[in-house]
Amino acid sequence: MSLISLPFMLLVTASCVLYYLAPKQWRWCILLLANVIFYVAASQALIIFLIGSILSVYIGGLAINKQIKLQKATIKSLEKDQKKAYKAMMKKRKQLILIVVLAINIGILCYLKYYGFFAGNLNAINALLHVNVNIAVKKFVLPLGISYYTLMAISYMVDVYRGKYEASPQLGKVALYLSFFPQMTEGPISRFDQLADQLYAGNEFDIIKFKSGLYLILWGLFKKLVIADRAALYVNPVFSGMHGGFTAFLAVALYTLQIYAEFSGAMDIVRGIGYLFGVHMEKNFEQPFFSKSIAEFWRRWHRTLGTWLKDYVFYSISLSKMNMNLNRSVKKHMKGNFGRFILSAFPLFFVWFFNGFWHGASWKYIVYGLYYYLIMMMGLLLAPVFTKIKDTWHLHEQRKGYRLFCILRTVLIVFGGMLIFRAHSLDDALQMLLRIFTMQETDILAHGLTLVDFGILIWGLVLMFIIAGLKERRVNLFALFDQKSLLLRYGIILIIGVSIIVFGIYGHGYQASDFIYGEF
Template identity: 30%
Template sequence: MNFASFEFLCFLCLLTALYYLVPKRAQWVVLLLGSVVFYAFAGVTCCVFLLAVIVVSYLAVAIMGKRQRACAAWLDANKELPKEQRKAYKNKNKKGNLAIVCTGIVILGAALVYAKFVSGYFGFKVDANGLHLGKYALEIMGISYYTFIAIGYMLDVYREKAPVQKNFAKHALFVGFFPQLVMGPISKYSDVGEQYFTPHAFSGKNLYCGAIRIAWGFFKKLVVADAIAPAVGAIVAQQKGGVFFLLLCLFYSVRIYGDFTGGIDIVLGAAEMLGIRLPENFNRPFSSKSTAEYWRRWHITMGAWFTNYIFYPLSVTKSMQKLSKWSRAHLGTAIGKRLPVYITTIVTWLFTGLWHGIAWNFVVWAMLNCLVLLVSQELEPLYAKFRTKFPKLHASAPYQTFMIVRTFCLMALIRVLDCYMNVPLTFQKLFSVFTEFNWGSLFDGGLFTLGVSKTSFAVIGVGILAMWGVSQLGKDRPLREKLWEKPWLGSLAFAVVVFLVLVFGTYGLGYDASAFIYGGTFN
């Protein structure tokens, strides 16, 4: 079942009605059943993978939990023993848990790697005639997201930062809660876990805020992102260079922003209707004034996951600490301090790139982001000096705008590697900006040969302005909450958004509205 479909909206409405009609203690069961029904539409193979991830993570968490309780009981019963003996017991227990969590991660990681990267060579498919082995690349909906949720939870339990969910069905709901199955967010048990199981009274506000957020998500996706998609496709397919490369950077940024944030709005809106607040994945990323800030605002939960479960653990490994000591001793404090951080950052970004796909463009994309971040970090003292010397200039609106535009352009240039999926070609097209002087195409109608008509460009333009306006109006708190407080304006706003989506949306025959970039390629 696709988010951008009438079936999904019907499903959500029915589920929401049922959710608030059943006794409150049974609400989580409705969510679980709803998640099962939702995922069942993806097919048997997908269900098997999800079930396997749920079972493996449950077993790992349950065994660790049992061992942790046993350890605590033993420590409690043996308070009189020497501290060293107690510590040794605790360490032994921890090592045992580490082995369990590592086993769990290896199994889940292997399943993820197999599904995403290996099945294309050694895959299988099941149909009416039985099992077939061969090059059948598996398309497992949302496997990256729920696997990361499960791994994160196992690690949190190992670190004793999250409680152990002993109930298998509740554990299954936490890992497989339907709205986040397709494109995240990658939630943590400590943030959302208990929300699934606590009763939720019917709330008109939740219903309204969730519904208008879904409608707004559809607007971003169907009126803006999908409408500009043909232009992105045409520039790439026709390998247009010069000014068209710059247009591609701009168009693709708009497309991916509308597509991904629109999709996430649908996800978070659906959860909000059910009274559940999933973590935000975006916080006005195109208003960022630096790359570091951008990555704190874009795909927030993915960034947090890699930071929490790759960057930090890697930073405190013994080998990294040894390297730190060695480099400080042999290369001096300045380099010695930085080297382990650099290596950890590079490794984390490498993982981030590979999560998007096993391809050189993702590796280069990750390394470029890493490079920009590290260089910015190194130049920070210079920026600080500049800020101290010219405080007024730095605080001025034009300079602030310059920083926003600079960050946007830099990110747009790096992001365009996704489009060509070919590193040399991307750089070739980048250099064509300086060699192909075809700026006249912007004014001689060349712009309208990209599969997007004048009128569509006009609608996209208005759509972009609307997205910008809404993000500005929601700076302090979400606009939907403000609208809820004004019943007339709120109701009218909802009607207007639905009207615009139905009339100007890119859907129906000949369009594939169901495909989300982050729900497809990067799942």
């Protein structure tokens, strides 16, 4: 059941009506029922994995709570020399609970999503070593949203373990948090302390949030159906063929814009649906194409994944005993920029490795993550050289020309990453990159889009970037829109709505419901 399918929209409408008709204390039950209907319709019996995840983190969280309360009650009666040993013992107990719950959730994800990848690579290693062992390569149907709700389950357990908040004694609250139906397909990757209370509270009807939600949904549909799916008509055949020159470069550029329009459009729809129920969800995008560096780009692109990796991978590895020992050694023997480079290189490797591997069970996704890792590490290592060049040439970041250069440089680097991401394999990505520097083809109208299609696509992209530019200038678009006359507002809404109906790519023989990030 896609975010833009008619059954999904009917489910949202019915749920919204029932939500505000129900007594406040029972509104969370309406959401939970909608979650069940959505998930059963989308994944049927595979809902058992979601239920298992919900129960494991609920029970595991309460078990850690119990240990924390026991420790607080007992430690007061102990002598000073006994307290240290008792704390160490209780820490091991909590760690054991955490490890068991994480092993259940990560184990299920790895088995279902990555079994085929590991089996195939082990078979390749065995063949190289002339070991006569062949593991059956199986491919499983993945439960909808498993890559997303598993990360949310991990964050819940780790936060409870770290003492950020107590585990919830309410199973319904945990279930709502992990299964909120709009975010199951593509995220965002929410945190329990940000989302759970909003879902469980039974929110009052808020006309401002409701209108904002409808605007976001409409805008998300425009970006998906008018921009992203039209770009796909050009991108798909070019990436499937042996094209080069400007044709190939344009396909890479359009794919980058396609995935942005589609993924950010999906997030607009999800956040818009959240607003219909009075629920505020985290932004996943913050005008990434205005970034002046790759590090800034990734702070603006898929933000909830980035902050998740920072909080639960980067900090976990940075504070590990092995990394602390490395830090002490580096600080003792290495000084200056190279020392800082070494200190960052170790934990950031795992961040970018997991970033790539989370996206899919393929070496191309691992290389995709490490591509950005290498660029960031080179930037950090060569930072003194870049600073010297800027000082010599009097290049200041406030100057518009230099800012524009940095933005264009960042966009070209992102094109390289998106080429790896979209290509069918690493070999295809390399071949297409090499063909870009040839002049094999120049007829861009021979690959799925007419001149009229290109005109509509350019119009949509210009509109999208105008709105992004206003957001970048911190313009409150909702407030600005509501200040306009009723005639102008309804005129704009009508234009967007008619554009979706007339220019949207959908209909018989075309599955407009396939979202790129729905695969992950």
